[in-house]
Amino acid sequence: MIWPKLMQGLIRCGHAVxxxxxRDYARATTIFRSRSFGARNIPKKLLQLAADLVPDLIILAHxxxxxxxxxxxxxxxxxxxxxxxxxVDSLAQGENIRKIARKVGIADGIFITTADPYLRQLETNKxxxxxxxxxxxxxxxxxxxxxxxDHQFDIFFAxxxxxxxxEDPRRRHLxxxxxxxxDLRLGFFGSAVKRPFVWGAEHLSLxxxxxxxxxxxxxxxxxxxxxxxxxxxxxxxxxxxxLRGRGFERWFDEDEVIYFSDMSDLEVGIRAxxxxxxxxxxxxxxxxxxxxxxxxxxxxGRYMVETTFGMPLSExxxxxxxxx
Numbered sequence: 001m002i003w004p005k006l007m008q009g010l011i012r013c014g015h016a017v018x019x020x021x022x023r024d025y026a027r028a029t030t031i032f033r034s035r036s037f038g039a040r041n042i043p044k045k046l047l048q049l050a051a052d053l054v055p056d057l058i059i060l061a062h063x064x065x066x067x068x069x070x071x072x073x074x075x076x077x078x079x080x081x082x083x084x085x086x087x088v089d090s091l092a093q094g095e096n097i098r099k100i101a102r103k104v105g106i107a108d109g110i111f112i113t114t115a116d117p118y119l120r121q122l123e124t125n126k127x128x129x130x131x132x133x134x135x136x137x138x139x140x141x142x143x144x145x146x147x148x149x150d151h152q153f154d155i156f157f158a159x160x161x162x163x164x165x166x167e168d169p170r171r172r173h174l175x176x177x178x179x180x181x182x183d184l185r186l187g188f189f190g191s192a193v194k195r196p197f198v199w200g201a202e203h204l205s206l207x208x209x210x211x212x213x214x215x216x217x218x219x220x221x222x223x224x225x226x227x228x229x230x231x232x233x234x235x236x237x238x239x240x241x242x243l244r245g246r247g248f249e250r251w252f253d254e255d256e257v258i259y260f261s262d263m264s265d266l267e268v269g270i271r272a273x274x275x276x277x278x279x280x281x282x283x284x285x286x287x288x289x290x291x292x293x294x295x296x297x298x299x300x301g302r303y304m305v306e307t308t309f310g311m312p313l314s315e316x317x318x319x320x321x322x323x324x
Contacts, residue, residue, distance in 0.1 A: 002088055002228055003061050005137035006304075009297025013305070018053055020046070022065045035065070043070040050074045050081070057308060060085045060107065064099070068106050082308050084109040088134065088228065091116060092219035103127070109308050115224040115247065119324045130307055131320045134228040135297035136235035143208030143236030146284040153187030154274060156210035156238065158198050158229075168192070170216045176263050177214075181270065204236070211280060212258070212270060213238035223247045224319070234291035239273055239284040241266060251294060251318060256287040294318050 007017050025045060026038030042065060050058075058074070058081060060066065075081060085107040089096045091114055100119070103110055104127045112119065115131040123129045145151070155177070159170055171192040178186060178193070187210050189195050198206055207213065213233030217226055224247040233240040234257075242248045244259040258273060260266035273280040299317070306313050313321065 001140055001232070002134060005135040005140055005297040006059075006086075006301055008137050008139055009135060009299075009301035010305075012298050013302050015301075015305070018049070018055070020049060022046075022063060026065060039065050043067055043073075046070055047073060047077070050078055054078060055081055057081070057305070058083045059304075060103070062087065062099075068102070071106055082109075083107045084111060084304065084308050086110075086132075087112045090114070090217065090219050090225055090227075091118070091222050100129075111304060113225060114222045115320050115324055116222045117324055123323055128307075129324060130322075131224065131324060132300055132304065133224070133295050133319050134226070134231045135300045136231050136291050136295040137297040138292065140204075141232070141235030141292070143204065143238075144288070145208055145211060145237035146239075146281040146288065147237070148209070150209075151211050152185070152206070152209040153211070154184040155181065155212045155214060155270065156187040156207060156233075157189070157214040157216060158203060158206070159190030159192050159216075168218055170218060173214075173216055173263060177267070180263075180267055184270075184274070204232075207232055207236050207238065210238055211284075212273065213240045215240055215242050217243075220246060231291060231295055234287050235295070237284050237288045239280045240287060241269070252287055252290065256283055256290065 007019060010017050022042050023035055026035040026042060027033045029038040029041045046066065047070065060071070060083065071083060075083065083106070085103040087096065087100055087110065091097055100110060100112065101122055104122055104124055107127055110127060110129045111132045112129065113132060113134055119129045157174060174188055174192050178188070187206060189198050191197070215226060215230040215233060220243055230240060230242070239258060241258040241260060242252070244261045249259070258266070258269040260269055273283070302314060303317055303321070305311070307321070
């Protein structure tokens with residue numbers, strides 16, 4: 001959901017946005033609906049789009065199917081264009097660091113949802129690397145859980161197929177909570193708990209029907225990194241649980257979220273929050289208000305444009321804005 005939110009934010013900032021989904025295009029260009037067969041048609045289409053639109057800025061959102069040679073050719077034909085690459089995956093995830101490194105020299109800038117100093121060594125005089133937070137958008141994050149009275153779940157977490165890995169700490173965390181908080185209504189989904197994953201509108205609906213959201217990540221070693229799960233919860237008015245010491249304290253106070261250091265600490269925090277209905281609602285409302293202000297897709301889109309074009313920052317952003 002990150003990319004639609006950024007698109008909405010850029011449009012509200014006054015930019016004309018054209019979205020090209022290379023995966024969908026590749027599937028649509030062959031009678032077999034095959035991405036692998038259709039991938040060969042992508043370079044020609046992109047070069048034609050660049051010629052037709054003459055964009056000021058191209059944003060590559062992962063875009064693994066787009067050959068680097070095509071981006072280089074677009075730059076040759078349109079020397080004034082700026083190109084940035086967005087990456088929202090954890091640095092602990094497989095090939096991700098190598099994916100980022102491959103875009104150095106190809107893109108003018110790289111924006112990533114991790115504020116880790118390791119990335120500084122990848123930065124060059126041709127390619128800057130900057131942090132950006134996952135966005136919240138009022139047209140997508142429409143839930144106000146703190147205002148509901150008919151919640152389906154007390155606690156919510158949705159993970160994918162990867163959480164079935166025995167080494168994934170999220171699987172162990174959920175099993176502990178199932179054992180120790182079984183008297184509560186637990187809305188756990190995904191392979192870790194042997195339940196189907198939930199997507200799209202169903203996912204957002206279940207989030208909005210829950211009181212507390214568990215912002216568990218596979219790896220907790222990188223500063224300010226979280227999957228977009230965190231902003232889904234915050235932006236839809238859940239009281240959100242965050243692991244202490246990862247940098248989120250710079251944004252949210254103790255009376256806005258549940259910070260925890262270990263599973264025992266988390267259980268205590270959850271039970272204390274649910275004990276007083278007004279208290280959890282007030283905390284969730286305060287965090288919701290702050291998240292929609294701090295992480296507004298408009299602000300993040302504006303920040304990216306200002307940074308990419310070397311413009312003075314129009315305001316003081318609450319996240320690291322210099323070299324990591």
